[in-house]
Amino acid sequence: xxxxxxxxxxxxxxxxxxxxxxxxxxxxxxxxxxxxxxxxxxxxxxxxxxxxxxxxxxxxxxxxxxxxxxxxxxxxxxxxxxxxxxxxxxxxxxxxxxxxxxxxxxxxxxxxxxxxx
Amino acid sequence: xxxxxxxxxxxxxxxxxxxxxxxxxxxxxxxxxxxxxxxxxxxxxxxxxxxxxxxxxxxxxxxxxxxxxxxxxxxxxxxxxxxxxxxxxxxxxxxxxxxxxxxxxxxxxxxxxxxxx
Amino acid sequence: xxxxxxxxxxxxxxxxxxxxxxxxxxxxxxxxxxxxxxxxxxxxxxxxxxxxxxxxxxxxxxxxxxxxxxxxxxxxxxxxxxxxxxxxxxxxxxxxxxxxxxxxxxxxxxxxxxxxx
Numbered sequence: 001x002x003x004x005x006x007x008x009x010x011x012x013x014x015x016x017x018x019x020x021x022x023x024x025x026x027x028x029x030x031x032x033x034x035x036x037x038x039x040x041x042x043x044x045x046x047x048x049x050x051x052x053x054x055x056x057x058x059x060x061x062x063x064x065x066x067x068x069x070x071x072x073x074x075x076x077x078x079x080x081x082x083x084x085x086x087x088x089x090x091x092x093x094x095x096x097x098x099x100x101x102x103x104x105x106x107x108x109x110x111x112x113x114x115x116x117x
Numbered sequence: 118x119x120x121x122x123x124x125x126x127x128x129x130x131x132x133x134x135x136x137x138x139x140x141x142x143x144x145x146x147x148x149x150x151x152x153x154x155x156x157x158x159x160x161x162x163x164x165x166x167x168x169x170x171x172x173x174x175x176x177x178x179x180x181x182x183x184x185x186x187x188x189x190x191x192x193x194x195x196x197x198x199x200x201x202x203x204x205x206x207x208x209x210x211x212x213x214x215x216x217x218x219x220x221x222x223x224x225x226x227x228x229x230x231x232x233x234x
Numbered sequence: 235x236x237x238x239x240x241x242x243x244x245x246x247x248x249x250x251x252x253x254x255x256x257x258x259x260x261x262x263x264x265x266x267x268x269x270x271x272x273x274x275x276x277x278x279x280x281x282x283x284x285x286x287x288x289x290x291x292x293x294x295x296x297x298x299x300x301x302x303x304x305x306x307x308x309x310x311x312x313x314x315x316x317x318x319x320x321x322x323x324x325x326x327x328x329x330x331x332x333x334x335x336x337x338x339x340x341x342x343x344x345x346x347x348x349x350x351x
Contacts, residue, residue, distance in 0.1 A: 004177065004231055006206065011199050013210035017179045020138055021254055023211050024180035024209040060238065062251045063258035065344060067213050074335055082245050092258040093247035093285065094344045097333035098303050099214035102190055108209045110182065114238055114253050121294065121348055123323065130317050130327035134296045136348050137255055141297035141326040184330050216331035218308055227299065227328045 007053060016054055022062070023054050023115045032104040036073040037080070039106045044084050047111065053083055056115035058084070061091035065110040067098040124170060133171055134178070140171050140232045149221040153190040153199070155170035156223045161201050164228065175201070178208035182227040184215040190223055235239070241287060250288055256296070257288050257349045266338040270307040271314070273340045278318050281345065290349035295325035299344040301332040307340055 008015025016025040027046045029039035051057050068074060074095065085091075091112075101106050125132025133142040144163045146156035168174050185191060191212065202208075203209075217225050242249025250259040261280045263273035285291050302308060308329065319325075325346075334342050 004179070005133075009205055009207055011204070012195065012202070012207060014207045015209075017209050019179050022139075022256075024229065026209050026211045042308065043310075046265050060240070062253050063344075063346075067211075071333055071335060085246070087245070088243055090243055090246060090248045092249075092260050092344075094260045094301075094342060095335055096342065100189055100211055101188060108213065109210060110180075110209075112180075112258065121296070121323075126322055126324055128321070129319070129324060130310065131324045132326075134326050136296050139256075141346065143296045143326050183326075216305055218305060218329055224327060225330065227297075227326075229297075 008098045020109045023113045036106040037076050054115045058114050059086050059089040060114040062112045066095040067108045068077045069106045140230045144226045153223040171232045173230050176206040177231040179229045180209045183212040184225045186223045188214045257347045261343045270309050270340040271310050288349045293320050293323040294348040297326045297346045300329040301342045303340045305331045
């Protein structure tokens with residue numbers, strides 16, 4: 001059985017799971033009382049913190065699926081995203097609309113990144 | 118080309134695909150005439166059976182995306198899920214609402230797990 | 235840090251990202267003025283082209299998540315899909331309904347495939 005490393009393990013999920021040089025993680029905004037811009041900006045910041053925590057960084061993202069509560073927020077997402085992704089290192093990306101667990105939550109990101117274990 | 122192992126191959130999908138020590142699979146309830154609790158419980162049982170089939174187990178889950186037909190079922194999901202996930206081994210988890218292929222289906226799970234090949 | 239190979243890198247995403255023998259990519263129809271049948275057929279053709287580009291092929295697909303704008307298009311998807319997937323090599327597959335970034339777009343596919351790097 002290959003070795004699995006888990007960070008931030010709770011009863012329900014782990015903040016990140018690393019296996020075979022690949023990290024799997026999900027990020028949502030901590031403060032859902034912010035508007036869409038605030039929530040998306042915070043989520044990207046949390047992605048940064050997670051990547052640092054696992055010894056990775058923005059240039060190592062492989063695939064990102066972004067769920068937006070309302071696709072009308074897509075222009076805000078794209079503005080913040082485009083400024084955030086390091087030029088030449090963009091991951092594969094899908095963005096779809098979906099109702100999220102917390103009705104006040106505007107964004108949820110499911111991410112895969114390369115990392116050293 | 119790396120070796121790929123497929124289990125339960127049908128015309129449309131495989132029940133599980135294993136590559137490079139990682140298994141990819143999707144589970145849905147077999148009996149969609151059950152209520153949400155019954156469907157979610159059955160799906161988790163099918164995940165168990167699949168994990169056993171591929172020589173893995175609940176402690177080896179890496180990432181799970183859960184689609185619920187109706188997020189009002191989330192408390193039931195979380196109750197069953199929390200009792201099912203082995204303490205200390207939770208995967209990364211996302212849960213969003215989505216209309217599923219079969220209108221009677223309340224839940225669909227997309228999973229990634231570590232396994233020996 | 236493992237080596238990552240990116241193809242078709244834009245400001246916002248890469249057309250494909252390869253890491254550790256696994257390729258991650260997303261495909262959408264180029265011409266969204268087509269009906270569902272045309273869009274799905276074009277998307278499958280684009281998947282073929284991408285697989286060729288990364289030195290892979292249809293037999294190497296591991297997992298595919300298909301987002302349909304309208305699940306009433308599922309019979310068309312399944313007809314085209316069943317004829318497209320090589321017998322005995324079907325990936326794990328999930329198909330859910332979701333509103334997509336472009337309101338005229340009927341289908342989006344998120345794919346994982348094995349490939350030589």
